[in-house]
Amino acid sequence: MSKPVIKHQTQDGVIHTRSTNRPYTHVVVGIVNRAATNARQQEDAEGYRAWARKDAGELFDYYARVDPSKNGIKTRDEAIAFRLSRYEDILANSIAAVVDGHVFVASYSSRRELAQKDADTRNSRNSGTTYHVEAINNGVRA
Numbered sequence: 001m002s003k004p005v006i007k008h009q010t011q012d013g014v015i016h017t018r019s020t021n022r023p024y025t026h027v028v029v030g031i032v033n034r035a036a037t038n039a040r041q042q043e044d045a046e047g048y049r050a051w052a053r054k055d056a057g058e059l060f061d062y063y064a065r066v067d068p069s070k071n072g073i074k075t076r077d078e079a080i081a082f083r084l085s086r087y088e089d090i091l092a093n094s095i096a097a098v099v100d101g102h103v104f105v106a107s108y109s110s111r112r113e114l115a116q117k118d119a120d121t122r123n124s125r126n127s128g129t130t131y132h133v134e135a136i137n138n139g140v141r142a
Helices: 034-054 056-065 076-097 112-124
Strands: 005-009 015-019 026-032 103-109 129-135
Touching: 015 103, 026 112, 034 076, 103 112, 112 129
Parallel strands: none
Antiparallel strands: 005 015, 026 103, 026 129
């Protein structure tokens, strides 16, 4: 026996579906704010860069265990530079992937108060995405 499909249309017109036997009534919807998300990623990046510089010995020991002929790392400074350059590439790709105004369903809930608690928790993380609760609309926005 197949599971019933829940449909919810977000404000951008996209219909999100989920197959389940659970009685969901509400969704937590996220809306991405690119500027805030990028600021958060930059803040996280600064912490990572500080960690990479602080733990130079550990980084060097790690890369010394990796086949040196592949990465050419011979000193602690090269280990730091290698690690930071890899991270800068990841950060640049991550920032480029953020689409301002992207709307998505973050979670489903069986009660409004549970959905609100989830949205409040997600909003408290200051991730650059704003979360709010909507009643499931069966794929039709009023």
